Amino acid sequence: MTTHRAHCLILPYPSQGHINPMLQFSKRLQSKGVKITIATTKSFLKTMQELTTSVSIEAISDGYDDGGRDQAGSFVAYITRFKEVGSDTLAQLIKKLANSGCPVNCIVYDPFLPWAVEVAKDFGLVSAAFFTQNCAVDNIYYHVHKGVLKLPPTQDDEEILIPGFSCPIESSDVPSFVISPEAARILDMLVNQFSNLDKVDWVLINSFYELEKEVIDWMSKIYPIKTIGPTIPSMYLDNRLPDDKEYGLSVFKPMTNECLNWLNHQLISSVVYVSFGSLAKVEVEQMEELAWGLKNSNKNFLWVVRSTEESKLPKNFLEELKLVSENKGLVVSWCPQLQVLEHKSTGCFLTHCGWNSTLEAISLGVPMLTMPQWTDQPTNAKLVKDVWEMGVRAKQDEKGIVRREVIEECIKLVMEEEKGKMIKENAQKWKELARKAVDEGGSSDKNIEEFVSKLVTISS
Numbered sequence: 001m002t003t004h005r006a007h008c009l010i011l012p013y014p015s016q017g018h019i020n021p022m023l024q025f026s027k028r029l030q031s032k033g034v035k036i037t038i039a040t041t042k043s044f045l046k047t048m049q050e051l052t053t054s055v056s057i058e059a060i061s062d063g064y065d066d067g068g069r070d071q072a073g074s075f076v077a078y079i080t081r082f083k084e085v086g087s088d089t090l091a092q093l094i095k096k097l098a099n100s101g102c103p104v105n106c107i108v109y110d111p112f113l114p115w116a117v118e119v120a121k122d123f124g125l126v127s128a129a130f131f132t133q134n135c136a137v138d139n140i141y142y143h144v145h146k147g148v149l150k151l152p153p154t155q156d157d158e159e160i161l162i163p164g165f166s167c168p169i170e171s172s173d174v175p176s177f178v179i180s181p182e183a184a185r186i187l188d189m190l191v192n193q194f195s196n197l198d199k200v201d202w203v204l205i206n207s208f209y210e211l212e213k214e215v216i217d218w219m220s221k222i223y224p225i226k227t228i229g230p231t232i233p234s235m236y237l238d239n240r241l242p243d244d245k246e247y248g249l250s251v252f253k254p255m256t257n258e259c260l261n262w263l264n265h266q267l268i269s270s271v272v273y274v275s276f277g278s279l280a281k282v283e284v285e286q287m288e289e290l291a292w293g294l295k296n297s298n299k300n301f302l303w304v305v306r307s308t309e310e311s312k313l314p315k316n317f318l319e320e321l322k323l324v325s326e327n328k329g330l331v332v333s334w335c336p337q338l339q340v341l342e343h344k345s346t347g348c349f350l351t352h353c354g355w356n357s358t359l360e361a362i363s364l365g366v367p368m369l370t371m372p373q374w375t376d377q378p379t380n381a382k383l384v385k386d387v388w389e390m391g392v393r394a395k396q397d398e399k400g401i402v403r404r405e406v407i408e409e410c411i412k413l414v415m416e417e418e419k420g421k422m423i424k425e426n427a428q429k430w431k432e433l434a435r436k437a438v439d440e441g442g443s444s445d446k447n448i449e450e451f452v453s454k455l456v457t458i459s460s
């Protein structure tokens with residue numbers, strides 16, 4: 001028997017930073033009665049074994065079933081083949097689900113995979129693009145797409161005015177792919193997100209209205225924008241999803257007890273938590289400056305150094321400096337970040353400003369010290385410092401390295417000085433607004449309600 005229940009097929013780009021926000025969004029849709037199927041690649045599915053979720057997951061192919069992105073060699077080669085093979089296998093999946101008793105009526109896709117819109121059209125389904133990054137970053141790529149924003153600017157410190165952006169920015173604030181000539185093909189792909197966006201029914205953004213009012217209002221005149229974030233588990237925000245388990249996917253293993261036990265023995269708001277996310281490769285020289293900056297700040301710190309980065313740490317760093325015996329520092333290869341950010345001992349987040357990390361810090365009210373590395377991170381860092389005023393940005397020298405004195409000074413600024421008080425107050429304000437956005441009747445909750453009610457109308 002066929003039921004007339006709304007059924008969304010969710011198509012994330014297969015990486016942790018993209019699938020997690022879409023998974024959290026899926027849980028919210030599901031709590032409002034929508035059936036969810038997540039489609040991901042065979043190779044990525046293998047890394048998802050520990051995912052604890054009630055949503056169903058189906059495999060499609062990216063053409064690299066054994067090794068995925070790594071097997072492809074380059075990102076561009078991967079994306080190209082994914083389009084060819086992915087379109088067919090996604091279509092096969094839709095046909096299979098059509099016979100399951102509850103056919104798909106909407107595709108929510110990651111615009112890194114814009115071909116999904118054509119598949120949706122072929123089957124007469126509605127479509128929604130889900131941008132995992134914030135609206136300000138999307139707006140910059142939109143302006144590159146339109147040819148309005150031409151970079152790099154002639155002078156390094158020239159101010160750039162972007163319609164919809166609440167303040168002028170400099171070339172050091174735009175996403176790295178926009179200004180790096182070597183990244184031209186990646187930029188093409190990012191800009192291509194907008195190539196068929198006029199054909200979609202909704203544009204969902206992983207942010208919340210109060211955080212980016214001006215740019216959201218501006219972009220809403222062009223696209224049917226709906227903000228639906230923050231997409232972190234409900235248990236850290238409104239706590240309305242009763243069976244909301246911990247986070248979604250981690251391709252790394254968290255060392256839950258070690259970190260949390262250590263934090264339990266620290267004073268309130270005394271710890272600097274340091275992490276550069278799942279991808280960034282920090283230069284050896286930068287790693288050394290970071291190590292000394294942390295040591296010299298005299299604050300206790302919890303530092304995530306992924307195992308692939310470990311060899312870059314100064315030799316015997318923790319042991320030689322007696323950081324272990326005095327309990328002043330803990331280095332781990334991965335941690336349960338949300339629990340760490342929520343912990344009362346955490347006073348400052350030294351972050352690369354990946355959008356997930358930034359949104360998590362906003363949602364949990366943790367002041368930030370930003371050290372952006374690449375991609376959207378410089379823009380996020382600009383917003384944290386100058387628009388949301390809940391952090392500082394550590395300045396690089398002419399070699400692109402943030403020196404130890406700068407790191408030490410910035411940590412003290414956030415954790416000790418008058419400016420730090422203002423930052424803490426703002427962090428609390430944003431935390432409250434983030435919770436309100438997803439709570440009943442909040443801006444994101446209303447948008448999700450509206451999205452669901454349209455889906456229900458279509459499916460009945």
Ligand code: UDX
Binds near residue numbers: 017250358
């Ligand atoms: C990538 C890009 O680098 C980033 O710029 C873009 O905005 C999203 O995609 P990544 O570098 O992994 O992401 O950073 P981020 O977006 O911050 O995501 C990292 C995720 O890993 C966060 O959800 C964080 O909670 C989690 N994490 C990180 C852990 O769970 N434990 C850790 O020890 C470190």
